[in-house]
Amino acid sequence: MTDQQTGEGPTRCGYVALVGAPNAGKSTLLNQLVGAKIAIVTPKVQTTRTRVTAIAIEEDSQIIFVDTPGIFKPSRRLEKAMVDAAWGGAEDADRIVLIIDAVKGITADVERIIARLEKNERRAHVILNKIDILKRDSLLALAQSLSERGIFDEIYMISALTGDGVANLRTTLAGEMPHGPWLYPEDQLAIAPMRQLAAEVTREKLFMRLNQELPYSLTVETESWEERKDGSVRIQQVVFVSRANHKPIVLGKGGQTIKKVGELAREDLEEMLGCRVHLFLFVKVREKWLDDPERYREMGLDFPKG
Numbered sequence: 001m002t003d004q005q006t007g008e009g010p011t012r013c014g015y016v017a018l019v020g021a022p023n024a025g026k027s028t029l030l031n032q033l034v035g036a037k038i039a040i041v042t043p044k045v046q047t048t049r050t051r052v053t054a055i056a057i058e059e060d061s062q063i064i065f066v067d068t069p070g071i072f073k074p075s076r077r078l079e080k081a082m083v084d085a086a087w088g089g090a091e092d093a094d095r096i097v098l099i100i101d102a103v104k105g106i107t108a109d110v111e112r113i114i115a116r117l118e119k120n121e122r123r124a125h126v127i128l129n130k131i132d133i134l135k136r137d138s139l140l141a142l143a144q145s146l147s148e149r150g151i152f153d154e155i156y157m158i159s160a161l162t163g164d165g166v167a168n169l170r171t172t173l174a175g176e177m178p179h180g181p182w183l184y185p186e187d188q189l190a191i192a193p194m195r196q197l198a199a200e201v202t203r204e205k206l207f208m209r210l211n212q213e214l215p216y217s218l219t220v221e222t223e224s225w226e227e228r229k230d231g232s233v234r235i236q237q238v239v240f241v242s243r244a245n246h247k248p249i250v251l252g253k254g255g256q257t258i259k260k261v262g263e264l265a266r267e268d269l270e271e272m273l274g275c276r277v278h279l280f281l282f283v284k285v286r287e288k289w290l291d292d293p294e295r296y297r298e299m300g301l302d303f304p305k306g
């Protein structure tokens with residue numbers, strides 16, 4: 001048995017929760033830290049609905065990242081579920097890391113997160129992201145006002161996009177993880193259920209393709225996943241829209257939009273899975289999906305009461 005299996009020896013393993021306002025760059029950072037495409041990056045806000053967990057390995061440490069949905073002021077039920085899920089992930093973690101879009105600075109959303117950390121007496125690291133597009137002076141002023149809050153252990157200045165400063169952050173986090181056996185095999189980088197991850201990929205392509213045309217009332221579910229003898233995978237997914245008049249938008253003229261989305265998603269899935277993928281997409285209208293507990297379960301969220 002190796003040290004890793006027995007729990008003796010030098011290994012470390014722990015959970016890190018990345019919290020931040022929507023669009024701060026959590027998914028981009030996670031991809032950099034892990035070095036593989038795991039969380040989904042899109043330029044739209046509120047896209048990370050589920051907690052995608054990814055693992056980074058640094059020397060003897062295994063760092064399990066809980067990528068949280070953007071923490072913002074919830075108004076609708078789905079939003080409340082997202083925010084609750086985000087805080088649930090954060091409160092169980094060994095280390096909380098707050099990521100801030102340094103261009104935007106301390107917005108009302110960021111202020112709300114800091115207030116919650118203060119209330120729960122949780123210390124955190126803070127990351128000032130997007131330094132590639134920011135002047136040094138404003139960065140230093142921001143760092144100064146954050147250090148005055150008294151709950152941050154370290155302030156990191158990084159660019160999740162270019163990777164600047166990311167290695168240093170990973171090394172620090174690795175050293176902070178508690179001693180203990182690794183919880184996941186070395187080659188298992190993504191532990192988000194594959195079906196959910198595959199649905200995220202399609203949702204990402206839909207968002208990119210539809211641009212501003214559709215509101216957020218759209219969800220994708222993987223209905224079936226069949227591994228075939230020839231090594232390929234057959235994946236069937238349903239795109240749920242909440243209104244009948246959204247269906248033709250998703251389908252596009254002569255089905256062109258959904259066809260293109262399917263092609264792009266299939267390419268990504270083939271790359272992620274390392275095998276041929278047959279992807280079948282269906283569009284269904286489900287008016288009440290935003291109020292249906294089952295849809296929330298599929299997204300890995302608890303259905304909020306009230």
Ligand SMILES: Nc1nc2c(ncn2[C@@H]2O[C@H](COP(=O)(O)OP(=O)(O)OP(=O)(O)O)[C@@H](O)[C@H]2O)c(=O)[nH]1
Pocket residue numbers: 020021022023024025026027028029040041042043044045046047048068069070129130131132133158159160161162
């Ligand atoms: N210039 C610059 N852009 C960045 C950087 N990090 C992220 N972005 C961009 O900011 C946008 C949001 O990044 P995401 O990683 O999706 O943000 P997120 O916090 O995961 O967002 P949610 O999924 O809404 O929670 C994307 O367009 C990224 O390309 C950075 O360091 N520099």
